[in-house]
Amino acid sequence: SAVISQKPSRDICQRGTSLTIQCQVDSQVTMMFWYRQQPGQSLTLIATANQGSEATYESGFVIDKFPISRPNLTFSTLTVSNMSPEDSSIYLCSARTGGGEKLFFGSGTQLSVL
Amino acid sequence: AQRVTQPEKLLSVFKGAPVELKCNYSYSGSPELFWYVQYSRQRLQLLLRHISRESIKGFTADLNKGETSFHLKKPFAQEEDSAMYYCALSGGSGAGSYQLTFGKGTKLSVIP
Numbered sequence A: 001s002a003v004i005s006q007k008p009s010r011d012i013c014q015r016g017t018s019l020t021i022q023c024q025v026d027s028q029v030t031m032m033f034w035y036r037q038q039p040g041q042s043l044t045l046i047a048t049a050n051q052g053s054e055a056t057y058e059s060g061f062v063i064d065k066f067p068i069s070r071p072n073l074t075f076s077t078l079t080v081s082n083m084s085p086e087d088s089s090i091y092l093c094s095a096r097t098g099g100g101e102k103l104f105f106g107s108g109t110q111l112s113v114l
Numbered sequence B: 001a002q003r004v005t006q007p008e009k010l011l012s013v014f015k016g017a018p019v020e021l022k023c024n025y026s027y028s029g030s031p032e033l034f035w036y037v038q039y040s041r042q043r044l045q046l047l048l049r050h051i052s053r054e055s056i057k058g059f060t061a062d063l064n065k066g067e068t069s070f071h072l073k074k075p076f077a078q079e080e081d082s083a084m085y086y087c088a089l090s091g092g093s094g095a096g097s098y099q100l101t102f103g104k105g106t107k108l109s110v111i112p
Helices: B094-098
Strands: A004-007 A010-013 A019-025 A031-037 A043-049 A068-072 A075-080 A089-096 A103-105 A109-113 B003-005 B010-014 B019-021 B024-026 B032-038 B045-049 B072-074 B083-090 B100-102 B106-111
Touching (some): A004 A089, A019 A031, A031 A075, A075 A089, A103 B045, B003 B083, B003 B100
Parallel strands (some): A010 A109
Antiparallel strands (some): A031 A089, A089 A109, B032 B083, B083 B100
């Protein structure tokens, strides 16, 4: 199994600013993912964070808005840039171990943009 | 494109009554289906996956390819089952096989 620590757990930010969310896994994992859950909506995959290469973004998400870092096999960050109220959401980090069958989740970051 | 539909936003049942949380999916290949659960103030966690064919906390789910469904069932609901339940689908190959498409979730409320 894997334990994922995600921080901050919540934040209130001003329009136009940026927030970086950190995700730390207690073991080396091959794949890490970032999801967004907007109010009343399902979880939507933002991107796959690849170690040693650029993240792979899903349709509707771009690197300029959601830059991601994955410096090693246990850590990743997601930045929400130039925030607007539409970015208010829960952001979730998840990880899947190599050959593992389970996807583990962080506790989420609740972001509110004023 | 893959899609997961959970038609019920909220499901209320009495303690001891049977529970069925519905999930339908759309996917052209052979999908892998999961149920995730989020209890109050806890993180999202895997409940079960169709490949395992296991029963977890009394819950079971059978993949019906003909009806493209993966409904979650429990014969007798307990109060501690109250939570948010998400059906999820994993498809594709390579890295894509690890990515999940989630339904919107069903909030199960078990009434004492």
